[in-house]
Every structure is written in structure tokens, then in C-alpha cells.
Amino acid sequence: xxxxxxxxxxxxxxxxxxxxxxxxxxxxxxxxxxxxxxxxxxxxxxxxxxxxxxxxxxxxxxxxxxxxxxxxxxxxxxxxxxxxxxxxxxxxxxxxxxxxxxxxxxxxxxxxxxxxxxxxxxxxxxxxxxxxxxxxxxxxxxxxxxxxxxxxxxxxxxxx
Numbered sequence: 001x002x003x004x005x006x007x008x009x010x011x012x013x014x015x016x017x018x019x020x021x022x023x024x025x026x027x028x029x030x031x032x033x034x035x036x037x038x039x040x041x042x043x044x045x046x047x048x049x050x051x052x053x054x055x056x057x058x059x060x061x062x063x064x065x066x067x068x069x070x071x072x073x074x075x076x077x078x079x080x081x082x083x084x085x086x087x088x089x090x091x092x093x094x095x096x097x098x099x100x101x102x103x104x105x106x107x108x109x110x111x112x113x114x115x116x117x118x119x120x121x122x123x124x125x126x127x128x129x130x131x132x133x134x135x136x137x138x139x140x141x142x143x144x145x146x147x148x149x150x151x152x153x154x155x156x157x158x159x160x
Contacts, residue, residue: 008095011064013145015138015156017126020053041125050130053128058137065144074145078154084111 024046028036040046065072073094080087085108092099107112126134 008070009068009072010075011061011072012075012080013061013064013141013153015057015134015141015153017134017157018123020050021125023053025050025079037101038123038125041123046125047127047130051133052138058141062077062144063143065141065148074150076151076154 021041022032023032024041025036027030027049028040071094073091075087075091085104088104088107089099138153138156146152
């Protein structure tokens with residue numbers, strides 16, 4: 001994956017051990033909603049994917065932070081979820097796009113929805129070594145974020 005280094009960028013350095021699980025489910029079924037057997041997470045196919053996805057996440061985050069010649073606007077998913085309107089206002093200001101109150105009001109009225117996927121249970125398919133890799137990757141990105149003067153990453157629960 002090659003990133004354009006001369007374009008202002010929003011970086012959303014979301015790390016979630018659940019995102020690896022979701023990606024594996026999607027890759028296995030080509031569907032966002034189909035459930036799979038939990039035994040599939042105890043296979044070499046899953047455990048070979050984990051370090052590859054961690055490496056990709058870290059590479060994209062670091063490349064976005066360190067290789068950009070244009071401004072970078074760091075957006076944390078947790079802040080977007082907690083206060084979407086203020087976060088959107090910050091994104092618009094960064095891009096130099098005037099705020100449109102009617103569109104922000106429209107967004108404000110559609111923040112909650114009836115959709116909730118059924119059948120997702122909490123479980124931990126990761127080995128101790130994979131969890132350690134996650135902790136190390138998040139620490140490296142967080143150190144870089146702070147060295148560049150940004151607020152630290154939100155706390156990511158690595159072990160479920």
C-alpha cells in the first residue's frame with residue numbers, strides 16, 4: 001500500500017483486537033454479518049494472519065505520521081464516537097471546509113440506530129505471544145504520536 005505524501009491526511013489510528021477478528025470473519029465468509037465457528041480462530045490460518053495485520057496497522061500508522069510532507073490531522077475513533085459533532089468540526093476546520101449546520105444537524109439526528117449485530121460473543125482467540133505483539137505495536141505507535149506532539153492514543157484493551 002502506497003500513501004500519497006503530499007496530501008493533507010486524517011489518521012485514524014484505531015487499534016482493536018476485535019478488528020482482527022472482524023477482518024478474519026469477513027475474509028472467511030466475504031460477509032460483514034455472517035458468523036463463523038469459533039474453532040476457526042484456533043487454526044494456523046488465523047494465527048498466521050494476526051502478525052501480518054499488526055504489521056500492516058503499524059506500518060500505515062507510522063508511514064502516515066512520519067513520511068507525510070503535508071499536514072496530518074490525528075482523529076481518534078474513541079473521540080469520534082464520544083463526541084462526533086466536535087470531531088467532525090475539527091476535521092472540517094483542518095480541511096478548510098466551511099461548516100454546514102444543516103448537515104451537522106442531520107448527522108446529529110442519525111447518531112443512534114436500531115442496528116445491533118446479534119451473535120457476537122466476547123472471546124480471546126489470541127496467544128500470549130500475539131497479545132505481546134499487540135502491546136508492543138501500540139506502544140511504538142503511541143511513542144511516535146507523543147514525540148510528534150499529539151495527544152497519546154486512547155487506552156486500547158489488548159487482552160479481552
